[in-house]
Amino acid sequence: MKIRKIRTFGGSLWIILAVLFALGSFPAGAAETGPVSFEIQRIGVMPFFKGSFGSDITSSINCPVCELTFNPEDLAPDCDRTLTGFAQDLLQVRYGDKLIPMLDVMRAYRQMPKDEFKDTPLDLTQRLGKALSANAMILGTVWRYRDRMGGARAVQRPASVAFAVHLVEVETGNVLWSKAFAETQRSLSENILSAPDFFARGAKWLTADELARFGMGDIFKGFPY
Numbered sequence: 001m002k003i004r005k006i007r008t009f010g011g012s013l014w015i016i017l018a019v020l021f022a023l024g025s026f027p028a029g030a031a032e033t034g035p036v037s038f039e040i041q042r043i044g045v046m047p048f049f050k051g052s053f054g055s056d057i058t059s060s061i062n063c064p065v066c067e068l069t070f071n072p073e074d075l076a077p078d079c080d081r082t083l084t085g086f087a088q089d090l091l092q093v094r095y096g097d098k099l100i101p102m103l104d105v106m107r108a109y110r111q112m113p114k115d116e117f118k119d120t121p122l123d124l125t126q127r128l129g130k131a132l133s134a135n136a137m138i139l140g141t142v143w144r145y146r147d148r149m150g151g152a153r154a155v156q157r158p159a160s161v162a163f164a165v166h167l168v169e170v171e172t173g174n175v176l177w178s179k180a181f182a183e184t185q186r187s188l189s190e191n192i193l194s195a196p197d198f199f200a201r202g203a204k205w206l207t208a209d210e211l212a213r214f215g216m217g218d219i220f221k222g223f224p225y
Helices: 013-023 079-098 102-111 121-131 192-200 208-221
Strands: 043-045 136-146 154-157 160-169 175-184
Touching: 043 079, 043 102, 079 102, 079 136, 079 160, 079 208, 102 121, 121 136, 121 160, 136 175, 136 208, 160 208, 175 208
Parallel strands: 043 136
Antiparallel strands: 136 160, 160 175
């Protein structure tokens, strides 16, 4: 009989609180890059690309689209659309009428000529931005998006997501800011340093969509524009 390992969130609350008190503050996430002098006048969200290339997040947006690679088992079928929607929702709150509606973006993107053997994600994003009269575009890639196996209280496998977000200046094609989120959820007993996130996220095992939504929020907390 095959025995499956089940992970549960456990541990004594008083021990957790004591450790948190002793630790005090926690280090922030990865630093963002880019100047803060750029002013966003009109911005759109490029549909996310699936896959990665090279050893860093900027390599993936500078290679031909056909060279982006991923394991189909690592990506939920509609994860690119899901992440695009999460980014759109966050920017809508921040920029209001400056944000181009997603229907307009998708219509213009479908009408664009494309060559996956020559076009890079960055090229396509710059061209789409010009077609939309935007001065800034959000460009994203996703290379891991696995859902949990199990329920909110116990899992056989936790959710795991990894994606990157870039801000592109349309006129020049310069990447003004980039940040990535990559996390496989762990129980509190496995990583006590994640306690603030653990409680903020509901003290449960998250779905991939829930983890990705939190991740997108974390990325844009430090968005300098």
